[in-house]
Amino acid sequence: MFRKVFFIAVATALVASLGLSAASAQEDVNVLRVAATANITTWDPSLSFSTEALYMANMYELLLYVNPPGSEERFRPGLAESWDVSEDGLTWTFHLREGVTFHDGEPLTAEAVKLSIERAQAIGGASFIWAPLDSIDVIDDLTVQFNLSYPAPLDLIAASLYGAWIVSPAAIAAAEEDPEYFESGVDAGTGPYVLDDWTPDTEVVLRRYDDYWGGWDDAPHYDYIVVSIVPEAQIQQQMLEGGEVDLALSLPLENIDQFRDREGYTFYAEPSFYNYVGFLNTRRPPLDDVRVRQAISYAIPYDEIIEVGAWGYATQSRGPVPAGVWPYSEEVRQYHQDLDRARELLAEAGYPDGGFSLVLTHAAENQTEARFAPLIAEALGELGIEVEIRPMLWTQQWEWAKGNPEEAQDIFLLLYWPTYSDAGTDNLYTMFHSEDTPFFNLGYYNNPEYDALIEEAAMLTVTDPERAQELYIQAMNMLVDDAPALFLFDAQAVFVVPDTIEGFQYNPNYPFTMNFYALHPAQSE
Amino acid sequence: MRKLEFIIRRIALSLLVLLGLSVVTFTLARVVPSNPASLYLGPRARPEEIARVEEQMGLNRPLPVQYFYYLRDVLRGDWGNSIATKRPVLQEIGDRAPASLELLFVGMSLAVLIGVPLGVFSARWQGKPFDVVTRTTSIIGVSLPSFWLGLLFQIFFFRMLGVLPLTNRVDSNLRFTSPINEITGFYLFDTLVTGNWIAFQDVARHIILPALTLAAYPIGLIARMTRATMLEVLSQNYIRTARAYGIRQRIVIYAYALKNAIGPTLTVIGLTLAYSLTGTFFVEIVFNWPGLGLFTVHSLLNVDYPAIMGITLFGASAYVTINLVVELIQAWIDPRISLG
Numbered sequence: 046m047f048r049k050v051f052f053i054a055v056a057t058a059l060v061a062s063l064g065l066s067a068a069s070a071q072e073d074v075n076v077l078r079v080a081a082t083a084n085i086t087t088w089d090p091s092l093s094f095s096t097e098a099l100y101m102a103n104m105y106e107l108l109l110y111v112n113p114p115g116s117e118e119r120f121r122p123g124l125a126e127s128w129d130v131s132e133d134g135l136t137w138t139f140h141l142r143e144g145v146t147f148h149d150g151e152p153l154t155a156e157a158v159k160l161s162i163e164r165a166q167a168i169g170g171a172s173f174i175w176a177p178l179d180s181i182d183v184i185d186d187l188t189v190q191f192n193l194s195y196p197a198p199l200d201l202i203a204a205s206l207y208g209a210w211i212v213s214p215a216a217i218a219a220a221e222e223d224p225e226y227f228e229s230g231v232d233a234g235t236g237p238y239v240l241d242d243w244t245p246d247t248e249v250v251l252r253r254y255d256d257y258w259g260g261w262d263d264a265p266h267y268d269y270i271v272v273s274i275v276p277e278a279q280i281q282q283q284m285l286e287g288g289e290v291d292l293a294l295s296l297p298l299e300n301i302d303q304f305r306d307r308e309g310y311t312f313y314a315e316p317s318f319y320n321y322v323g324f325l326n327t328r329r330p331p332l333d334d335v336r337v338r339q340a341i342s343y344a345i346p347y348d349e350i351i352e353v354g355a356w357g358y359a360t361q362s363r364g365p366v367p368a369g370v371w372p373y374s375e376e377v378r379q380y381h382q383d384l385d386r387a388r389e390l391l392a393e394a395g396y397p398d399g400g401f402s403l404v405l406t407h408a409a410e411n412q413t414e415a416r417f418a419p420l421i422a423e424a425l426g427e428l429g430i431e432v433e434i435r436p437m438l439w440t441q442q443w444e445w446a447k448g449n450p451e452e453a454q455d456i457f458l459l460l461y462w463p464t465y466s467d468a469g470t471d472n473l474y475t476m477f478h479s480e481d482t483p484f485f486n487l488g489y490y491n492n493p494e495y496d497a498l499i500e501e502a503a504m505l506t507v508t509d510p511e512r513a514q515e516l517y518i519q520a521m522n523m524l525v526d527d528a529p530a531l532f533l534f535d536a537q538a539v540f541v542v543p544d545t546i547e548g549f550q551y552n553p554n555y556p557f558t559m560n561f562y563a564l565h566p567a568q569s570e
Numbered sequence: 571m572r573k574l575e576f577i578i579r580r581i582a583l584s585l586l587v588l589l590g591l592s593v594v595t596f597t598l599a600r601v602v603p604s605n606p607a608s609l610y611l612g613p614r615a616r617p618e619e620i621a622r623v624e625e626q627m628g629l630n631r632p633l634p635v636q637y638f639y640y641l642r643d644v645l646r647g648d649w650g651n652s653i654a655t656k657r658p659v660l661q662e663i664g665d666r667a668p669a670s671l672e673l674l675f676v677g678m679s680l681a682v683l684i685g686v687p688l689g690v691f692s693a694r695w696q697g698k699p700f701d702v703v704t705r706t707t708s709i710i711g712v713s714l715p716s717f718w719l720g721l722l723f724q725i726f727f728f729r730m731l732g733v734l735p736l737t738n739r740v741d742s743n744l745r746f747t748s749p750i751n752e753i754t755g756f757y758l759f760d761t762l763v764t765g766n767w768i769a770f771q772d773v774a775r776h777i778i779l780p781a782l783t784l785a786a787y788p789i790g791l792i793a794r795m796t797r798a799t800m801l802e803v804l805s806q807n808y809i810r811t812a813r814a815y816g817i818r819q820r821i822v823i824y825a826y827a828l829k830n831a832i833g834p835t836l837t838v839i840g841l842t843l844a845y846s847l848t849g850t851f852f853v854e855i856v857f858n859w860p861g862l863g864l865f866t867v868h869s870l871l872n873v874d875y876p877a878i879m880g881i882t883l884f885g886a887s888a889y890v891t892i893n894l895v896v897e898l899i900q901a902w903i904d905p906r907i908s909l910g
Contacts, residue, residue, distance in 0.1 A: 078742050084868070087656050172619075228656050245655060245665060246868070247860035248742065271742040275858055283736055287728055290742075410871060440873050444605060482617055 075566060077267040077546070080281040080293040083557060084246065084274055087170075089220070089227040090210040090234065091161070094170030098206050099294075100249055102558035103270070104148075105210035105234030108139050108158070108203045111466045111554040114316070114369035120200060124153060124211055124235060134196030134507035139203075141187040145258045147213035148232055148239045154214075155189035161212045162191075164220075171208030171464055178202075196507045198467055201371075205465030206555050210234065237562035238270060248273055251561065264548070265565045285543075294559065296541055298356045304541040314358055315551045317538040318466075320367040321354070321413070322476070323405075323421070323531035324457040324488035328450040331394070331401050338528035340390035342380040344424045351534050354417030358539050362532040364521035365461070365476055366468040369553055372502070372517035373468065378525045379532070387428055399429020403455035406445065409436035413536075414458045421456070421531075432456070447482070450489040456531075457487045466554045469506060469517055473499050477524060490529035495520055580897070584890040588883065592644075595882045596637050599875040605629075606653055606875060644883070650876035654868060659880035662865060667884070668755025669739060670850050670861030676758070676777050677784035677850075678843055685789040686835065689796025693804060694823060704793060711790030716849060720783040720856035727779060734779055737858035741772050780857040784849055788842040795838045799831040833900065840896030844889040 083099040090105050108125040112118055125139040145153035159181040166175040177197035182190040191199055203209050216233030220226040227233075232240040237259060241252035251270040253261065273290060275281050278297040285293040296304070304310045331337045351359045360368060363377035391399060405421065407414035415436060422432035435454070437445070446453050463471035475484075478499060479491040502516035525532070538556070542549045548563045607623040624630050628639065643650065649659040692704040727734040735741065739757060740750065748768040753760045758777070761770035803809065804827055812822050854863030862881060869877035 074746060076743070076746065086654055089656075225651075225656065242745070244860060245657075245662065246864045247738065247858075250745065269746070271745075273738065273742060273858075275737065277855075277858070280737060280858060283724065283729065287732070287736055289736055438871060438873070440605075484617060 074268045075265060076269045076271060077292065077561065077564065077566075078290040079270060079272045079559075080275045080284050080290040080295075081272050082274065082276050082278075082281075082295045083272070084276075085243070085249070087228065088230055088232070088240075090212050091165040091169045091208065093210070094207045096557055098555075098557045099272070099559065100240070100251065101210060101234075102206065102236075102555060103238045103251055103561050104232045104236045104240060105212065106236050107205075107209050108211065109200060111201065111204045111552075113550075113552045113554065120204065123204075124158075128200065130199070130507065132508075135193045137191040137193070137199040138184070139189050139191070141189065142258060143187060145235050146256055147215075147235050148254055149213050149215055151213045151215050153211070153235060154186050155183040157214045158189045158211055159183055160214050160217050161210065164212070164217055165208040165210075169208040171205065174202050174205050174208055174465055196504055197470075198506050201465055201467045204554070206558065207464055209465075237266070241269070246274055257562075259562065265568075266562060267564060267566070270561045285541075291543060292546060293541070296539075298358060298539065301356070301358075301539055301541065309544050311542045311544060311549075313540040313542065313549070313551060314537045315540075315553065316360070316367070316369045317536050317553050318367045318370050318462045318468075318556060319536040319538075320362050320365065320461055320472075321533040321536065322362070322365055322459050322461060323533060324446075324459065324476075325528065325530055326450060326453060326455045326457075326488060327491070327529050328489040329453070329455065331396060332403070332455055334394045335527055336390045336394040337396065339526075340387040340394070340428065341425065341430075342528045342531055343383045343387035343390065344428055345380065345531055345533070346382050346420055346424050347380070347533065348382075350417040350420050353420060354413045355534060355536055358537040359534040360537070362535050364524055364532055365472045365530065366517075366521065367462070367472075367535040370463060370466055370468045372473075372514050374514065374518045374521070376518050377521045380525070382424070384424075384427060391428060396429075399425075399431075402431035402433060404433050404435060405456040405458065406435045406437055406442045406454040407458035408439040408442055408460070410439060411458075411460060414460070417533075418458060443487075446487045447484065450483060453483075453487075459487065460536075462556060467506070469499065469513070470503050473517065473520060473524075474503070477529060488529035490524075490527070492523070492527065495523050495527075498523070577894075577898070580894055584894060587890060588886055591886050592641065592879070592883060593637065595879055596640065596875075597633070599873070599878050600633060600636075606873070640879070649880045649883075652869070652877040652880075653874040654872045654877065659876050662877065663862065663880055663884050665755075666860060666862045666865050669859060670847070670854070670863065672756045672758060673777065673780055673784060673850055673853070673859060673861060674843070674846055675756075676781040677846060678788065678839070680781055680785040681788035681792055681842070682839060684785070685792030686796050686832075688789070688793040689835070690800055690823065690828060692793065692797040693800035696801060701797075704797075708790035708793045711786040712794075714786060715852075716783050716786065717852045717856050719786055720780070720853055723779045723783060724856070735776050739773065739776050739860060740769070741776075744769055744772050780853050780859055783856070784846060784853045787849065788839070788846060791838055791842060792835060796831065796835045799834050800827060803827045803831040836900060837896065840892060840899075843896075844892045847885060847888060 081099060083096040085097040085100070086095040087093055087097065090101055093101050107123045109123045109128065110121045112121050124142055124145060126142050128137060128139045130137050139158070141153060141155060141158065147153065151157070162175065162181060166172050166178060177193045177195055178191060179194040180192045182192065184190050193199065213233035216226070216231060230240055230243045237254055237257045238251035239254045241250040243249045249272045253266065253268050275284065278295050281293040282296050282300060284290045305312050325332045325338045325341065327333055347361045351357060351361065361379055363373065363375065363379055366373045391397065403425070405418060407418050418434050422434055425432050446457050461472060461476065465471070476486055477490050478486065478496055480486045483489060498516050498520040502513040502520065505513040505516070538551065538553065540551065545567050546564055547567045548565050550560055550563050605620065607620045607627060607629055628636060640650070647660070651657065652659050652662055655662060688704050688708070692701045695701050724736055728736045744750070748766055750757055750760055750766065750769050751764045753763065757773040758770065761773055809822060809827055812826055850861060851863030851866060853859065854861045855867065865877070866881050869881065
C-alpha cells in the first residue's frame with residue numbers, strides 16, 4: 046500500500062512541477078532572442094565567406110561601410126575616420142579612429158590593419174577581392190596606406206562583407222601557430238558584441254563589449270543577443286508567433302503576407318542584391334545559335350516567374366546587375382514574353398517547330414528555383430522544345446557544369462550576389478568574362494569585345510566613373526543581345542519586425558547580416 | 571568459458587562488419603561527383619586555391635591509398651576534420667551524441683513503460699474495448715510517420731494549448747536564470763545531480779514531445795508483440811494448471827506468463843533501439859534538436875565526406891554493440907538459447 050501512495054505522490058509532484066513554466070529572464074539585462082538560419086562554417090574572420098557573416102558583422106568591423114542605395118553619402122566611416130585617394134587611383138590612405146580596442150585588449154593600430162588585410166589576402170576565402178592590392182605601408186600609428194598595382198575602388202573592397210574584417214594582431218599571431226585557432230569560438234574583433242557562447246547547429250550567444258568605442262549610453266541597446274539557429278522558415282514563424290523569439294529573420298515567403306497589415310508588426314520589402322539567372326550553354330547545339338537563345342529569352346514568362354518563384358517579391362532583372370548596385374542602369378534593355386517573336390527566331394535558326402530537347406539543372410535545396418523552373422519548361426513546351434528539369438545538390442550541379450561544356454547542361458539556374466558592392470568586377474566579370482577552365486561563367490560565354498569593354502570599365506571605375514558606367518552599359522546591352530543567360534529577377538529582401546523592437550535598418554550591401562547594435566527595445570509609455 | 575569464446579567470436583565478427591562497412595561508405599562518399607577541396611574553400615574559391623588544398627588533403631592520390639591513410643588515422647583516433655565546420659569530426663560527434671542519446675534513451679524508456687503494459691492488459695482483456703482501443707492506437711503509432719506526428723504534437727501542445735515548448739533542448743532564457751552546468755551532456759542527468767531544479771523542469775518540458783514522437787513507433791510495435799506472445803503463453807497448459815490451483819490472476823499473469831512472454835519483446839526492443847537511432851534524425855529536424863541527426867543531414871547535403879564517414883562508423887558501432895548486448899541478455903534470460 047505504501048508503495049502505491051509513494052508512487053502517486055511522486056507522480057503528482059512531477060506533473061505539477063512540469064506544469065510551471067520556466068522562470069522569466071532577469072529584469073536588468075536586455076536580451077534579444079532571434080531565430081535565424083545562419084550556421085557557422087568557420088569562426089576565422091579572414092576565411093569567413095558564408096552564412097556566419099551574421100555574427101561576424103557584429104563582432105568585427107570594417108574600415109568603412111557602404112550606405113544603402115539612395116543615401117546622401119555613399120560611405121560611412123568605420124574603423125577609419127576618414128580616407129583619401131591619389132589622383133591616379135593607386136594610393137589610398139586611411140586615418141584610423143583613436144582609442145579603439147580589440148576584445149582581447151589590444152589597441153587598434155595601422156599595423157593591425159596591415160596584418161589583417163595581408164592575412165585575408167593570403168588565406169581568405171574571398172582573397173580575390175584584394176587582387177589589385179600590391180602593398181600596405183604603415184605611415185604612423187593611426188595612418189595606413191594601400192598601394193595598388195592598378196586603379197580599383199578600394200573603398201568598396203575595404204567595405205566588403207567578406208575578407209576585410211580587422212582582427213587583433215595577437216589573435217593573428219596565435220593563428221599563425223595553430224591554423225584552427227579561431228575554430229573553437231575565438232573572437233578578436235572591435236565590434237559591439239563579443240562571442241559569449243555557441244553550440245553548433247543550435248545557438249549563438251553574443252554579449253555586449255563594454256569598452257566598445259561607440260558607447261552604450263546613447264540608447265538602451267541589447268546586452269545579449271541569443272540567436273537560435275532554425276533552418277525551417279515555418280518553425281521560425283511558429284516561434285515568433287508563440288513568443289519563443291522576439292525576431293525571426295527568415296519567415297516563409299508564402300505566409301509573409303499575413304504580417305502585412307497585422308497589428309504589432311512592421312513590414313519591409315526592400316531591394317536586395319540577389320538575382321536569379323539561367324545560363325544558356327553557348328557551346329553546344331542548338332543553344333550555340335544566338336537566335337535560339339534570343340527565342341528562349343522571348344519565351345520566358347517573367348511576370349509569372351516572379352509571382353510563383355518569389356511570391357511577387359521581386360522585380361525583373363536588367364542584365365546580371367541587380368537594381369541598386371553599381372553599375373546598374375535603367376538603360377539596359379529587357380526581354381518581355383513574346384511567343385510570336387520567339388517562333389520567328391526559331392524558324393530563322395532552322396527550328397520552325399522546335400523539336401529539340403534541353404536539360405535544365407537547378408540547386409535542389411533552392412525552393413525558389415524548384416517553384417519557377419516548371420514555368421520555363423512549360424513556356425518552352427509551347428514552342429515545341431522539351432525541357433527536362435534536373436534538380437541536383439548545388440555542389441553536384443556546379444561540378445557537372447565545370448566539366449566539359451559540350452557535355453554539360455543546357456540551362457543552369459543560379460542565384461548570385463556580388464561579394465562586395467561592385468557588380469562590375471564581380472557579376473559582370475565572374476559570370477561572363479571568358480574563362481580557360483569553366484568556373485562561374487557557366488554559359489561558357491566567350492566574347493573578346495565584351496571582355497575588353499568590362500576590363501577597361503574596371504580600370505576607370507575610380508578615376509572616371511561616368512565613362513566606366515557608359516562602358517558597362519554597353520557591355521550589359523551586349524549581353525542582352527547575345528543572350529548567354531536568361532536574366533530572370535532581382536529578389537527582394539522581406540522582413541517583419543515586431544513593434545517591440547526599434548532601430549531596424551536594412552542595408553542590401555550587407556546581406557545575411559543584421560546590425561544588432563542599432564536595435565533597442567521599444568520604450569513602453 | 572563458452573560464454574567468453576562466444577563474446578570474442580561475436581566481437582571479431584562485428585569488427586569485420588565495421589571494416590567492410592567503412593570500405594563501402596568511403597567508396598560511396600567519394601564517387602559522388604563533387605570536389606571536397608572546393609567545398610572546403612567555399613563557393614567562390616579560385617581554381618589555384620582548390621588545387622593547393624587538393625594537394626594538402628591528399629585528394630590527388632589514388633582512392634585505395636587514400637582509404638589506407640584514412641583507416642590508419644581513424645585507428646589512431648584522428649577521424650579527420652569536417653569540411654563544413656573545419657572542426658575534428660570526433661569532436662563534432664562527441665558534442666552532439668549526448669543530445670541524440672538522451673532523446674533515444676527517454677524515448678525508448680517511454681516506449682517500454684507504455685508499450686509492455688498496454689500489451690499485457692490488451693492480452694488480459696482480449697476482445698474487450700481496452701484491447702480494441704490499444705490495437706487501433708498501436709496501428710496508428712506504427713504507421714504515422716514521425717515527422718508528421720511531431721508536427722501534430724507541436725500544433726496541439728504549443729500552438730493550441732501553449733503548455734509545451736516548440737523546439738530545442740532548453741529555453742534560451744535559461745542561461746541567464748539557471749545555467750546548466752554541463753558534466754555529461756545528458757541534461758536531465760546533469761541538472762539532477764547539480765540540484766538545478768528549475769533547469770531540470772525546463773529540460774524535461776522540452777524532451778517530452780520529441781521523446782513521445784520518437785516512441786510512437788516502438789510503443790505500437792512493443793504493445794503488439796507483447797500482446798501476441800502473452801496470448802500464446804496464456805493458452806499454455808502450465809498456465810491453465812496454475813489457474814486450476816487457484817493462484818491469483820495477478821500472479822499468474824505477471825509472475826508466470828509475462829516472464830516467459832517477454833523474450834521476443836526484448837528482441838524487438840533491441841532492434842527498434844538501434845533502428846530508432848536513425849528515427850531520431852527525423853524527430854531532430856522537426857524539433858530542431860541539436861543532435862547527430864541535424865549534423866548528418868547537413869553533412870549529406872554538403873557532401874562532407876569525413877563527417878559522413880564518421881557518423882556512419884559511429885552509428886554502425888552503436889548498432890553492432892546494441893545487437894551484441896541484446897543477444898547476451900537474451901541468452902542470460904532464456905537458458906534455452908545456446909551460445910553456439
